[in-house]
Structure formats: C-alpha cells, structure tokens
Amino acid sequence: MSQIKSLADLKKKREEIKTGLDVRIKSIDPENHVQVKVAMATCGIASGAKPIMEFFVEQLDRRNIPGVVTQTGCMGYCFAEPTVEIKLPGKDPVVFGYVDLKKADLIIEKYIKEGELIDGIIPVNYETIDSKE
Amino acid sequence: MHILVCGGTGCQSSQSDAILSNLRDEIEAKGLSDKVQVILTGCFGFCEKGPIVKIIPDNTFYTQVKPEDAQIIVEEHIIKGRKVDRLLYRNPETKDAVGDSKHMGFFKKQLRIVLRNCGFIDPENIDEYIARDGYMALGKVISEMTPQQVIQEIKDSGQRGRGGAGFPTGLKWEIASKNKSDEKYVVCNADEGDPGAFMDRSVLEGDPHSVLEAMAICGYAIGASQGLIYIRAEYPLAIHRLKIAIDQAREYGLLGNNIFGSDFSFDIKLRYGAGAFVCGEETALIHSMEGLRGEPTIKPPFPAESGFKGKPTNVNNVETLAAIPIIILKGANWYNKIGTEKSKGTKVFALAGKINNVGLIEVPMGTTLREIIFEIGGGIRDGKKFKAVQTGGPSGGCLMEKHLDTPIDFDNLVAAGSMMGSGGMIVMDEDNCMVSVAKFFLEFTVEESCGKCAPCRIGNKRLYELLNQITEGKGSMEDLDRLRNMSVVIKDSALCGLGQTSPNPVLSTLDNFMDEYVAHVKDKKCPAGKCKNLMEYYIIPENCVGCTACARVCPVNAIAGERKEVHQINHDVCIKCGACKDKCKFDAIIIR
Numbered sequence: 001m002s003q004i005k006s007l008a009d010l011k012k013k014r015e016e017i018k019t020g021l022d023v024r025i026k027s028i029d030p031e032n033h034v035q036v037k038v039a040m041a042t043c044g045i046a047s048g049a050k051p052i053m054e055f056f057v058e059q060l061d062r063r064n065i066p067g068v069v070t071q072t073g074c075m076g077y078c079f080a081e082p083t084v085e086i087k088l089p090g091k092d093p094v095v096f097g098y099v100d101l102k103k104a105d106l107i108i109e110k111y112i113k114e115g116e117l118i119d120g121i122i123p124v125n126y127e128t129i130d131s132k133e
Numbered sequence: 134m135h136i137l138v139c140g141g142t143g144c145q146s147s148q149s150d151a152i153l154s155n156l157r158d159e160i161e162a163k164g165l166s167d168k169v170q171v172i173l174t175g176c177f178g179f180c181e182k183g184p185i186v187k188i189i190p191d192n193t194f195y196t197q198v199k200p201e202d203a204q205i206i207v208e209e210h211i212i213k214g215r216k217v218d219r220l221l222y223r224n225p226e227t228k229d230a231v232g233d234s235k236h237m238g239f240f241k242k243q244l245r246i247v248l249r250n251c252g253f254i255d256p257e258n259i260d261e262y263i264a265r266d267g268y269m270a271l272g273k274v275i276s277e278m279t280p281q282q283v284i285q286e287i288k289d290s291g292q293r294g295r296g297g298a299g300f301p302t303g304l305k306w307e308i309a310s311k312n313k314s315d316e317k318y319v320v321c322n323a324d325e326g327d328p329g330a331f332m333d334r335s336v337l338e339g340d341p342h343s344v345l346e347a348m349a350i351c352g353y354a355i356g357a358s359q360g361l362i363y364i365r366a367e368y369p370l371a372i373h374r375l376k377i378a379i380d381q382a383r384e385y386g387l388l389g390n391n392i393f394g395s396d397f398s399f400d401i402k403l404r405y406g407a408g409a410f411v412c413g414e415e416t417a418l419i420h421s422m423e424g425l426r427g428e429p430t431i432k433p434p435f436p437a438e439s440g441f442k443g444k445p446t447n448v449n450n451v452e453t454l455a456a457i458p459i460i461i462l463k464g465a466n467w468y469n470k471i472g473t474e475k476s477k478g479t480k481v482f483a484l485a486g487k488i489n490n491v492g493l494i495e496v497p498m499g500t501t502l503r504e505i506i507f508e509i510g511g512g513i514r515d516g517k518k519f520k521a522v523q524t525g526g527p528s529g530g531c532l533m534e535k536h537l538d539t540p541i542d543f544d545n546l547v548a549a550g551s552m553m554g555s556g557g558m559i560v561m562d563e564d565n566c567m568v569s570v571a572k573f574f575l576e577f578t579v580e581e582s583c584g585k586c587a588p589c590r591i592g593n594k595r596l597y598e599l600l601n602q603i604t605e606g607k608g609s610m611e612d613l614d615r616l617r618n619m620s621v622v623i624k625d626s627a628l629c630g631l632g633q634t635s636p637n638p639v640l641s642t643l644d645n646f647m648d649e650y651v652a653h654v655k656d657k658k659c660p661a662g663k664c665k666n667l668m669e670y671y672i673i674p675e676n677c678v679g680c681t682a683c684a685r686v687c688p689v690n691a692i693a694g695e696r697k698e699v700h701q702i703n704h705d706v707c708i709k710c711g712a713c714k715d716k717c718k719f720d721a722i723i724i725r
Contacts, residue, residue, distance in 0.1 A: 077492050
C-alpha cells in the first residue's frame, strides 16, 4: 500500500478507488451484479446478522450469482435488525428488515433473482447530505 | 409496478391487513397479477396518517387508506393512471395534495450529516471512506489553511459540543490553541454512559475514520501531535474497528509523521475505560486516562490549560468530531444555515422505550418532539397514549405532552426543565409510573456516584430512599417538600456535572407529574399500577366462574374458594406476583 503524500495524491487515490470500484463492479457482469450490505453494528450482530452475512456470502457463490457482500454500520433501524440492503444494478437500494435465514433465502430467490419485491421492506425516511445536492 | 402497504404495528391496528388482501384480490380479479405486485412493508414512520399505501415507481403516497379504497386505487391509479386525489397526502400548511413522496416534508425531517456514512460504507475498509471524500478535509486544512483559519471556520459554523453541555467547539479549540506548551493532547470522549444512548457507539462502529480525521484536524488547529480516544471496554466491536481504522490510516500515511508531506505529525492511541458514568466528565476522564481514580476535580484549571499529564488538552465528544470533516469541506456557512439561531447543525437521537421505531435518527436542530416521536419514531407502541419523554438520560428531565411542539435545541430543552445531554430519548406511555421512573434514574446515579463530594454521595442516596418510601406507600406530603429542597441543594453544591444534574429527573417529575406523587402519598395508589406495594389484585365476582385455575397457580395459596363459586384473594398473604391474573381466562382478576 502506497503512502499518501499530498492532497493531490489523495484526490488521485479517491478517483482510483472510485473507478476501481466501478470497474470491479462492471467487469463482473453489469447485468447481473448485486451488492449486498449487511448492517453489522452491535445491534445487528446481537440480533443475528453474522449468520445472515455468512449465508449471503455462501449462497450467492453456491447459486452462481455474481455479487459482493459487505458489512456496514448501523442504519438506524435498530427495531428491525438484522437489516440487509440490496442494490440491484440500475435500481435504487432496498432495505429489508427482520432478516432471518428463511427471509434471506427468499430475498435471494425472489428479489435478487427475479427482481420481485417481498414483504418486509423498510422504507427510507431520511436524506443524507449527498442526496440533498 | 409495486404497491407497498405499511405493515407496522400502527397501520396494522388500523386494518392494513385487510387493505393488503383487498388489493391483492382486486389485482387478481383484474388479471394484473403478473404486472403489479402488492408488498407488505415495515413501518414508514408516518403512523399519525396511517394506514399508508405507496405506489412505485411514481412514489404516490396515499394516507389514511381504508380497506374499501382498494378498488378505487386499482381501478383509477393502476389501470387508468389517475391518482386518487382524496387519499393523497396533504401539506399541513398549504392543504395542497402532494403527489410524489419525494416532495413531502416528512422525508426531509431526517438529515444525516454525522450518520452520513453509517450503514453505507464498510467501516473496516479505508478505501470506501476515501471514496466518500474521506480525509479530504484533513488534506484541505493541512495544505490550504492555517490553524487560525481552521479554528475560525469551526467558530463560524456555530457548532456546539454534542456531549451534553453544548459548549461551543470553536471556542474550546481556540483556548487550547492559545495555551503554549511543548505537547498538547486531543482527546475523543467515547465514554458514552447515558442509559438509552448509543449514537457514539454506532458512529465508531459504522464510520470510525470520520472521528480519526476530525481528531487530526483538531490536532493541526490547536498544535497537538497526540490523540487519545477514551473508550469504554464494554464496546468491543467499536474498539476492534477503531484499531483497524488506525492501522489503515497509518499505512496510508494519513496518521503518523509528516502527514500530506507537511511537517505536521499526528498519531492516535486508544485508552480503555472501565465503564464508569462519571468518567464522561472531562476531568474525571483525564484522571482515569492517567491511571488515577476516575474522579472529577474542580475547574479551573480547565483541561485546555492543564489536562492530560498537566498539558493543554482538548476533549471533544464522538458526535461533535464526526461532523467536523463535513464542516471543513462544505464550509461554516453551509453548516450554520442548518438548525436554530443558537444551536446549529443536526443532532443524533437514540430513540428507546415505548416507541415503535427504536433506533437512531438524525434531525436538524429545531425539530419538534412531536415530529421526532410521532412521525419519525412511528408513535407509541401498541397504540397507547404518550405520557412523557425523558431526554438527557439520568441528568435530564421528563417532558410531557405540552412540550411536544417545542423546537428542540440546547436552550429550549433547558428552559423546559430538561437538557440535551447526549441525545438519548426514552419514551414513556400511560403504563409508566413517573415516581418509579425518577427512582430508576436516581438508582443509576447513586450507583455511579464516585463518592468524592458529600452532596452527591449522601444527598442522592437520601433522595433515593425518599422515593423508595413513596413507592412503598410510606411517604408523606412533607416528604415531597423534602425531596424538592434536597434536590435544589444537591444541584447547587455538588462538585461535578453528575451531581449537579442528578436531581433533574426528580425535579422535573415533581413539576410535571405532581398529581402522581400526591396519589402515591395521599391515596396510597399508583395511578399507572406499577408500584407493587400500592396495588392489589382483586377478583371481580361477576366474571369469576370458579374454575379454580388461579387458586391452583398461586404460589402462596392466597386464593380461597370452592369449585364453581366466586374466589377471593387474601391480601395479607398475596405477594402480588401476578400469576393468577395471567392464568385467568375470564378477565376476572384486575389490579386496582
């Protein structure tokens, strides 16, 4: 890993990462790429987010769905943990709450494979400073 | 096309189940099943106007829908593409129908600045933080700004410390920068201890780099090269992620020597606390970091003059720091447009208690309690009645119905008899006994008092004993006066913030719920039915069928009665365990 020595370095790095992420996403298969984010803060883990994350990693692989599973922090929907956000290509991210293994399976089979929404979506009710611009 | 139907508790109690099945039937009857899907969702948080039905992709937001409206929604909207005007959400001020939910004020009530990356990036990957403009603010201050400019920018932003007291951040930095010393320290106060508050933990777990970056910016501004994060050992995941974040930042050279090729060097270490509430007070925190007992000392000297190891030290809370990089990047003038006149920016609140959407929210200062509790928080659980909300944890007070429309900021909360504190909000409904609530918080402060000064050590203990007597039905009206007098004395004479604020729950409940205290003292009754000694179980003769179920389950044989005859409870023997009430199938046993 190279050191960042100036602001210009950092900007370059940022662009690299941005395009890098982009390339990584697009190179797999733009039509079928899926991003799965599992909320893994203390509240999520305590409600069983870990096995859910493992399930997604294992099952996306086993079911031949190209996708990236990452962990993230608390989304604020602590009442509905474990929460999982799914971003299908070209679509807005969708957050599912109260995800157990059965629900996770359903998410893969129905939403990820077919694009069909299933019960238990959590509507987004906030703006971030990015969306405000 | 998707039709989303809210399946939260609030909407379900107003028949969203029937709406869902009617919509599904209607869609099937019209042969649209392959084109339109009807989905049950989680709570939209808009329970006041429930049940909610939302149509996507056009984001039409229907409120107060009735099961019989299913037909018109399908026929008009889905088939003919015409919105059903009478069901649309109306702007409360202009009464205009709002067709697209993106234009609804409600969805703009939450604005995420501190939580901007929480739940969005992978906290264990510095690259994701950098891709979201991470460390750009640090780069900007080091390459383009003088320390004075940085301090001025923070001062202009009007940001006030989020740890509780609301001291202006820029001013704090300025004082620390003016004190000359060979070494100075930047301390991040991550000793979050208020019952019901968890925003600092969530920020550290979800976006640790934002805090590291802010600490480095602060170090540059005040002339410090050492940062310390005081975090409680009870937060293992936050510690784990901080360690990873610090290592990654060091690898990139964003922490360490000669950051961005300048002569500014800054490094961060972790210090673990044992989870004592008083160590959130900055002098106690510093003593604890030095390996001494976590006890506060009198200010002055302030930490900015003589703090860690006797050197100038700047202590900021996690949430305060997490907003700093954005303030630098977007500018003070952007930040100080958000919020109220004297409280700028946003505040994160941790919603807990009897509320539907328990969780973390972030709203601009000046948002009202009603908006937070009923719109974002989704209202009171099980459709019960709102009674009070405790803000500021054990140091704050209880606010009631009449305060619901007060815009929340530092000063308004103090004026209403509570405080901002760290932002915990514990919501209470009609089943909560306010005397017990005051007792609960006092029990916490008695436990957490360090014992150094007499008012806090002895006074709080006596307050607790008085409250205990009252809940046991042994209180007198004189006790209520004594409670108030003692509270005022403790507030005036305690050494640190813990003692000075610990009687707040007592005072605010005395002010706002005097009738409940009087009921406990005079009538020996607990109106909420929570205080064991003040209630008794009673069998309603008309409802009792003499099934003997209650008598059989009673652990102390307090219930007498023959088969098929009315039973009776012997109140001298009853231990009020409630087993009989749970067992009774005929609702014959009540608490009175």
